[in-house]
Amino acid sequence: MNWSLRLKFENLVQLHCARRQLRALSYRRVCRAQWKPVQLSVCLVRSVHLYPQFWQRDKLISAAFPHYRHLATKEEKKKSRKKLPMTKGEVEIKQKMTVEELAKAMGKDVDHIFEALLYTDIDFDSLEPDSILYEDHIKLIVKKSGMKYKSAKLKEEKEKENTDAVKRPPADPAVLTPRPAVVTILGHVDHGKTTLLDSLRKTQVASTEAGGITQHIGAFLVHLPSGERITFLDTPGHAAFSAMRARGTNVTDIVILVVAAEDGVMEQTVESIQHAKNAGVPLILAINKCDKPEADPERVKKELLAHDVVCEEFGGDVQAVNISALKGENLMVLAEATVTLAEVLELKADPTGLVEGTVIECRKDKGKGPVTTAIIQRGTLRKGCILVAGKTWAKVRFMFDENGRAVDAASPGIPVEIMGWKEVPSAGDEILEVESEQRAHEVVAWRNYVEQQEKMKKDMEIIEAKQKEHRTEYEKKQQQLGHLTWRQRKAVLYKANKHLMVAKPKERVEIDKNVLSVIVKGDVDGSVEAILNILDSYDADHECKLDIVHFGMGDISETDINLAETFNGVVYGFGVKANETIKKLAAKKGIKIKIHNIIYQLIEDVKQELNSRLPSSVVENTVGEASVLDTFFVTVGKNKVPVAGCRVHKGMLDKKMKFKLIRKGDVIWKGSLSSLKHHKADVQIIKTGMDCGLSLEKDIEFKVGDEIVCYEEKEVEQTTSWDPGF
Secondary structure: OHHHHHHHHHHHHHHHHHHHHHHHHHHHOHHHOOOOOOOOOOOOOOOOOOOOOHHHHHHHHHHHOHHHHHHHHHHHHHHHOOOOOOOOOEEEEOOEEEHHHHHHHHOOOHHHHHHHHOOOOOOOOOOOOOOEEEHHHHHHHHHHOOOEEEEOOOOOOOOOOOOOOOOOOOOOHHHOEEOOEEEEEEEOOOOOHHHHHHHHHOOOOHHHOHHHOOOOOEEEEEEOOOOOEEEEEEOOOOHHHHHHHHHHHHOOOEEEEEEEOOOOOOHHHHHHHHHHHHHOOOEEEEEEOOOOOOOOHHHHHHHHHOOOOOEHHHOOOEEEEEOEOOOOEOHHHHHHHHHHHHHHHOOEEOOOOOOEEEEEEEEEEOOOEEEEEEEEEEOOEEOOOEEEEOOEEEEEEEEEOOOOOEOOEEOOOOEEEEEEEOOOOOOOOEEEEEOOHHHHHHHHHHHHHHHHHHHHHHHHHHHHHHHHHHHHHHHHHHHHOOOOOHHHHHHHHHHHHHHHHHHHHHHHHHHHHOEEEEEEEEOEHHHHHHHHHHHHOOOOOOOOEEEEEEEEEOOOOHHHHHHHHHHOOEEEEEOOOOOHHHHHHHHHHOOEEEEEOOHHHHHHHHHHHHHHHOOOEEEEEEEEEEEEEEEEEEEEOOEEEEEEEEEEEEEEEEOOOEEEEEEOOEEEEEEOEEEEEEOOEEOOEEEOOOEEEEEEOOOOOOOOOOEEEEEEEEEEOOOOOOOOOO
16 A cells, blocks of 8 residues: 555656646747647556666656757756857848848847747747747847847958059149140031031031031141141030030030021020030131021020020120131131130140040941040040040050041040040040050959949848838738737738739730830940930839830940840831841831931930820810700600600701710710600601700600710820920
């Protein structure tokens, strides 16, 4: 009897000890083990000792509770681990971190993270130490742990040394030598700028320009009979080329403002004056087309007074010369005025040392590769020089003058075409000579690095703004669903978003119909720039979205056709070509290629393409009107049908067309007639002044004074509201 009592007591003690240890472990939530019920043996465990040793008790417990053995092993491992340092103050966090990484950053163990998760609404059943936590969850855990957080800075390389190329210090006045003046010809479109330059150069430039309109900057060196040399920049006068005109004035010494005597001051004339003022460049006024009967030079001078351009005869400092570029009248007077002003300005430059210059224009030539037109401002450019411009560099292979003749050297003030660029630079970029190719690589690498850093900074600002917006939305949703469990929340969100998942393909089809994707290819960088500036002014996205998929220089290629096929777009070319192979490929794939040589024609083509993608609108054309003079009912079978006695006072009523019932200015019904009678006979048409009886498809009671309107519907094509300013 005593033996059995002892056995029972012994087993109770063992079970009690095991229970206490398990409870302690569960409170500590060691390793977040999901406990499962363990089936204990009904039979009592026998022991040969009255008071079993501790190792025997542990052995019995481990045999009865295998989970306990596993947990105890993990506990021992944790004790043997090196303790992590506690992080005080702020915790550096990233956008995505694993549970282990966050624990390490906080100076805690993994269990602490899981314990913190218990006090949040985050579902962590499927989380493991290597599971990824997102930024909003990370911030929540850090807050619950009583800590502050800060975003970890991007891994910064060791601060790079600035290896950019810079201009040399100002030259010693003793080494400066006279240089040709750089003169920019500005003015409104078709006021005779290119004709003037043509007369000075004795060539036929204007006849080769598309539509007689300059499409990009031309840089020419003109030799005057007196022996003087002047570099002329002929800029486009068209509204689209504002950026080119601004670029021309930035490298110029003198501006010749050409104004037509019969037209006077126009829009681009005013803009040209503003460019010259911004650049601080002196003006010479050339009043062109003075040979025409309607010419009025005095009116031009007076109009310019309103824009602070005061001629010498009115007490100002602007020279005014009346010319006829077409007939060559007074051109030498204009040239002498330019030379005189250049002498007053004492234009000099340093022809020695490393070259400095400016890219005026650039293009891709099929045989020559990337080619730039540049003005040399310091030093003397020769073959073999290593140049850097923007984010590209060149080893000068060949140089050409404006007539295509090869030259060996170009001194300050001389325009020259340069071959040997690795990539096409941008018009307006500064050209600097460097000592070697290795130095050129360093400069380009630094400039790319700076651009990348600026881009990353902007991207981070956008990301942070988006995260803040998403976080606000998330918190609002959480507040609305805060009383539900996470399973219920998932079910509610699924039901709410289910219709969106179904609707996505349809939405995509709708979007594709209302998007015009374009690929733009141009002959030179300035032309592409001008086209993009106009397209950037597009402000009718609510009608049809305009998407510029790709732009560049050079002839239309297979890549452009493939891009157009991918985006269901149109390829626009300006001053470029598409060979027969490309045309056949485009025709096979159903891609439109549209090539133009005049910019406003290209833009008009874009507008027409936009119009073709707009949905047509339905317009109602009134055919006839009638007034209700009396109302009555007619029995048809078992039903009483309301009938209106009407008189047509305008146009006619045609039973085949649609009708509407208007009462006190409001349309209360639209549809077709069920019957139209004249003197009890069914008719198709009732003309003006005739009486009739009519009934509607729907039983609506008429009132005396109602108006019956007969109309037809026509589909009308819509036009875009975008105005490019031409």
